[in-house]
Structures are given as C-alpha cells and as structure tokens.
Amino acid sequence: MIARDTSATARTGSRASEWTVSVAGILVLLVAWQLLESVLPIPRYILPLPTSIVQSMVRNAGLLLANTWPTVIEALGGFVVGNWVAVGLAVMIVWSKTLERTVYPIAILFRGIPIIAIAPIMVLWLGNGYSSKIAIAALISFFPTLVNVIKGLTSVDHQALELLDMFSASKSQVFRLVRWPYAMPYLFAALKIATTSSVLGAIVGEWIGSEQGLGYLVILATDQYRASLLFATLAISTVVALVLFGLVGAAEHVFVRWHEETRG
Amino acid sequence: MESVIALDAVTMEFRAGRDGRRLVLDRVTFDARAGEFVSIIGPSGCGKSTLLRIVASLLQPTAGSVRVLGKPPEEAKAQRRVGFVFQDSLLFPWRTVLENVWLPFEIGHQLSAQTRQRAVQLLEMVGLGGFEHEYPYKLSGGMRQRAAIVRALCLNPQILLMDEPFGAIDELTRERLHLELLDICRLENVTTLFVTHSIPEAVFLSDRVVVMHTSPGRVAGVIDVDLPRPRDNNVRFAAPFQGLAFAVKNLLSEGAS
Numbered sequence: 001m002i003a004r005d006t007s008a009t010a011r012t013g014s015r016a017s018e019w020t021v022s023v024a025g026i027l028v029l030l031v032a033w034q035l036l037e038s039v040l041p042i043p044r045y046i047l048p049l050p051t052s053i054v055q056s057m058v059r060n061a062g063l064l065l066a067n068t069w070p071t072v073i074e075a076l077g078g079f080v081v082g083n084w085v086a087v088g089l090a091v092m093i094v095w096s097k098t099l100e101r102t103v104y105p106i107a108i109l110f111r112g113i114p115i116i117a118i119a120p121i122m123v124l125w126l127g128n129g130y131s132s133k134i135a136i137a138a139l140i141s142f143f144p145t146l147v148n149v150i151k152g153l154t155s156v157d158h159q160a161l162e163l164l165d166m167f168s169a170s171k172s173q174v175f176r177l178v179r180w181p182y183a184m185p186y187l188f189a190a191l192k193i194a195t196t197s198s199v200l201g202a203i204v205g206e207w208i209g210s211e212q213g214l215g216y217l218v219i220l221a222t223d224q225y226r227a228s229l230l231f232a233t234l235a236i237s238t239v240v241a242l243v244l245f246g247l248v249g250a251a252e253h254v255f256v257r258w259h260e261e262t263r264g
Numbered sequence: 265m266e267s268v269i270a271l272d273a274v275t276m277e278f279r280a281g282r283d284g285r286r287l288v289l290d291r292v293t294f295d296a297r298a299g300e301f302v303s304i305i306g307p308s309g310c311g312k313s314t315l316l317r318i319v320a321s322l323l324q325p326t327a328g329s330v331r332v333l334g335k336p337p338e339e340a341k342a343q344r345r346v347g348f349v350f351q352d353s354l355l356f357p358w359r360t361v362l363e364n365v366w367l368p369f370e371i372g373h374q375l376s377a378q379t380r381q382r383a384v385q386l387l388e389m390v391g392l393g394g395f396e397h398e399y400p401y402k403l404s405g406g407m408r409q410r411a412a413i414v415r416a417l418c419l420n421p422q423i424l425l426m427d428e429p430f431g432a433i434d435e436l437t438r439e440r441l442h443l444e445l446l447d448i449c450r451l452e453n454v455t456t457l458f459v460t461h462s463i464p465e466a467v468f469l470s471d472r473v474v475v476m477h478t479s480p481g482r483v484a485g486v487i488d489v490d491l492p493r494p495r496d497n498n499v500r501f502a503a504p505f506q507g508l509a510f511a512v513k514n515l516l517s518e519g520a521s
Contacts, residue, residue, distance in 0.1 A: 159350045162322050166341065166348045167368045167419075177367070181358050258358040261401055 048228040053235065056228035063217070064236055070213040072240055074130055074202035078137020079194055079244070086142045087187065090149035091175070104150075111143045116204060123209040133210070137201030141194035145187070152186025153179045185259045188252040195244035199237060214240070267295040267331070268423060268455040269302075269319055274328035276314055276481075287480040288314055291328065294474050294483055296455050301446075303458045303466035304474045305512065307519075311481030312459045316425050319457060320348050333422060340423070344372070347416030347454070349426040353408035355400035355415075361387065362396035365415045372419070379418075386414040389451075390444060406437040413445070417452055424454045430465070439497055442468055446495065463516070467491075467508045468500060475512060477519030485515050 030050045037049055044052070057064065089107070093100045119136050126132035156178055164174050206215025214237050221230035253260070276289040288311040296302045304312045317323040318330060321337035332340035340346050355364045362383060369379040387396055390410040400408055409429055416424060430438045446469065449456050460466050466473045470489050477484045489508055491499055499505050 157352070157354065159352055160354050160356075162317070162320075163348065163350065163354050164371070165322060166320060166346065166416075167371045168342055168344060169371045173371055177371070178356070181356065258399065258401075261357075261399065 045225055045227045048231055052228045053231045056226075057232040057235070060229055060232065064232060067212055067214055067217045067233075068236055068240065070130070070133075070210075071199070071202050071206065071215065071237070074133035074205065074213065075137050075198040075240065075244065077130065077134035078139075078201055079141055079198040081134060082138030082141035082198065083145045083191060083194055085138070086145035086190075087149055090146050090153060090183075093150055094153040094179070095171070095175070107143070107146060115140050115201065119204050119208050122205065128209045128211070132208075133202050133205035133213070136205040137198040140201035141198045144193045144197070145190040148186045148190035149183055152183030155186070156182045184256045188248065188256060191248045191252075192245060195248055196241045199241040199244065203237060266298060266334075268298050268300075268333055269296040269457060270329075270331040271295065271315075271319070272329045274315070274318060274325045274330060276311065276318065276323070277326045289318075289325070290480040290482045292476075292481070292483055294486060296457060296472075298455055299453060300471045301449060301456045301458065301469055302472050302474060303460055303470040304476060305460055305463065305466045305516065306476030306481070306484075307478050307516070308461065309481075310476040310478035312476055313427050314481070316348075316427050316457060316459050319423075320346055320425050322348075344368070344419050345421050346423045346425060347419065347421035349409075349412055349416045349424065349429045351428045351431055353400070353405075353412040355403075355408055355411055357400055360397050360399055361392065361403065361411050364400065365411060365418060367415060368419050383414070383418050386418055387411070390414055390448070404437075405433050406441060409433060409441065410444070413448065417448065417454075420452070422454060424449065424452075424456045426456065426458045428459055428461070431460075438465070439500075443495075443497070445469065446493075450494075463509050463512050464500060467505060467512060468495065473508075473512055475515040477516075484519055487511055487515065 034050045037047060048056075089103065093104050115136065118139060122132045122135045122139075126135055153175075160178050160182075161174065164178060169177065202213065203215035203218065206213035207219055210216045214233050217233045218230060221227075221233060272293050273291040274289055274293070275287070275291055277285045278288055280286040292311075292315060294302075304315060306312050314323060318325050319332060319337055321332075321341040330337050333345055337346075355361070356367075359367070362380075365387060366375060366380060366383045369375050369383070384393075384396060387393060390413065392407060392410055392414070395403065395407065400411070403411065412429070430441055433441065442465065456469075458466070458469060467489055473487045473489060475484045475487065476482065487508065491504060491508070
C-alpha cells in the first residue's frame, strides 16, 4: 500500500509538471508568433496577430457563442449516434459469422467513400438543418469505432475463452464477462478519435449548406476577409474538440481504471 | 481401482497448410485412477497440452475413445466435474481476486452467501486470506497461480487438469507451490492430470509419470513413482528420487535422437 501511494503521488506530481511544460510551450509559441509578426512584413489580413485574434474573440463573443452551440449539438449528436451504431454493429458482427461475412464487407466498402463526397448527398437528402450535419458527423466517427471494437472483442486471449468454456458459460456470458471488458480500452481509443472527427464532420456539413454553426462562420469570415474572426472561429472549434476529448478521457479514467493500473 | 480418466488409442490430426495434415497425437493410451496424481512429460510439440484439452473436451480427437468419470468428456465438462488450470493464471485485471475466484459460481448463477464463503475459505487455505479485495496486478506470479487453482477448485471438481501451471514461476516459489498443491489435491480428493516439461516436478508430484515422445506425439512409457506420501522437500535429495528422475530422463532422451 505504501509503495503504491508514493508511486501514485509521484505520478500525479510528474503529470502536473508535464502540464506546466506543455502550457509553457504553447505560450512561448504564441509570444514568438506575436513578436516575429511585428518584425516580419506579413499582411495582417493573411495572418493576424494573436492579440487581435483575442480582441476579435471578445468583440464577437455573441456571434461566436451563437454559432458554437449548433456545432456542439451536431458534433455531439453525430458522436452519440455514430458510436452507438458502430458498437451495436461490432457486437453483432463478432456474435454472428454470417453477419461478419455479409455486413462487414459492406461496411468496409462504404469506408472507401470519401466523407467530403458524402456530405453534399446528406445535405441533399436531409436538408439544411441539424440532421444532415449529425449524419455526417456520425458517419465520420462510425468506422474507426466499428473497426476498433471488433478488434477489441476478438482480441481476447484464447485461453480466457477456454476458461469460460470449462465453466460452461453461455455466449452472452462470454460477451459480458470477457469480450466486453477486453474491448473497453479499444473502444475508448476509438471514442477519442471520434471526438475530433465528429467536430470535423459537423463543420464540413456546415460548409456545404447551413446558416449557422462554426463551419458557416468560417465561410462567412473568409468571404469578408475577416482574418481575426476566422482565426477566432478556428480557436473555438479546437476548444470544442478538446473539451469533448477531455470528457472521453475522464470517462475512460473512470471505466477502464484497471487498464491504466495493469500497465502502470 | 476404477479409471477416472481413460484414453484408448486417442489420435489427433490438425490441418496443416493447404491440404496437408499433421499427426499430433498417435494412438495415445493411458488412464488415471481415482485420487491419482499423473504427470505427462515430454518435449515441446509432443501434444501434451492437446491431450489435456481433449480430456477437458476443449478439443475433439480425430479418433480413439476418451472416458472421463465413465462418461464422454463433454458430459463431464457440462456437469462441471472438471477443473482446468492454465499456464497463465488468467485472472481478469478488472476483477478483484475474490471476484475472479467466484467467476464459476457467477456463470452458473450460484452466487450465494454459502458459495462466497467457499471461495473465501479456499483463498485462506492457499494463504491468500486478506488479499480477497485486491486486484490481480498487486499479486506475485505465485499468488496469482494459487488464486487460479482456487478458481478451478471452487466448484468441487473430481478432476483437476493442469497445463504447465508453474512454468513461469521461480524455483523456490515453485517448490513451495508443489507442497501446497499436494495438500490441496489430498484435501479436495481430486484426480490430477499435470502437464509439465520439468523432470523433478513430474517425479516429486506424481504417482505415475507418462513420458511422451514427439513427431508424432505418443506414449513412450509410464513410470511408477513409489515414493512414500506425504512428501517433503528432502525427498528431492534422496537416492530413490534421483533414480526415478534418471529413469524419466533416459526414457525421454530415447525419443530425442
């Protein structure tokens, strides 16, 4: 117990200093950007100063906020729908050999279609509202999760399956007691990818056709040569993706604690 | 005495390559009587683990007959009369030691105060009292394997099948585990089939040692170990033990040429 406690403290300690270093790195980059641009002859409408991006953020706070919520809703909606369907399908595919041979190849086939090419079709079918963007965000987060969860569910140690066989475990017990826990680290790895890609999907969807959202704001700011607003929008999009990423990381910490400890 | 495990001309072929077949076990015949401790020793690839899996009904032989407790092995397994201890302890890292040990009860919908008590008692018997609520990563290799043995025993099986369970454990711990295992087998009154590639381990534990040769896997001979029980670690240094170990070694090396 004692040994463990000290190592845990050491770990949090080093994590805190890692954070400090990372934040310091970003700050140095921003300061260097600001200083270099003051010296070099770069037009401000091409690359605005960090300070003017912050100013724009404050000035356009209302506009930015009003356009952030639609993107958050679309990204979250797509994240939930896409991953939910992916996990369900992964379980079905691993459960049934027939589905593996029929559904999985179709899924792989669809994976080959570039998402940018699907986006206009979604807008055509589902209109300019939320649903088309949710569909795009869902599609984009779907495949990594499907592939990863299938991999996780089938990564189970062969001897572990023999062990459950010795206890005459049913197929659903094998899934619940062994396959599912084994797949959890794989699922969370995929969910982390899906956080950023679902924001990407929502923004791409907004480019194709929308009157609101951060993607719409990107197009608007570009058309009007408002570089500071464009960069401010980018910054907000990044924050949205990072917050989602952080939430998934926190959930992973709660649900797959054993995985960290076994490795650690 | 009646045979608890009886193998008659058990043959196993695996498909190898496109249409090749590989003979893994060639007409293996031997038996184990009630309460007996039988070791199977042989070089890697002699099919000893395959043989254990056939007795456990995890694999079906290509030919030959297997009877476990006078029944087909799948029946013995379905009635949960057979415990299996693997090379790896296979304790699930997301479950505590106790939760791992009562897994068979959970699967059989038998979790009750009584069965929990059985799991705790068995853990105490192997010296794991106080570790019930720890996670496996905190246990040493020897402790994990003890927990794995307890998990195999908690359903009161009549047969215990062990597949090189101490292969990855240091020698001093292994010798202590040998003594504990002999105690457990006597107390729980099980018939044990123990796969190993260690000659001293086979001789120390067993009533009989089945020596196997490879390519294809076959029984080279069976050596009776008539050392008195209970055995302690001093037995290992006495002449009769050395003689038996030498006999096993000679029989093994006949097939190595």
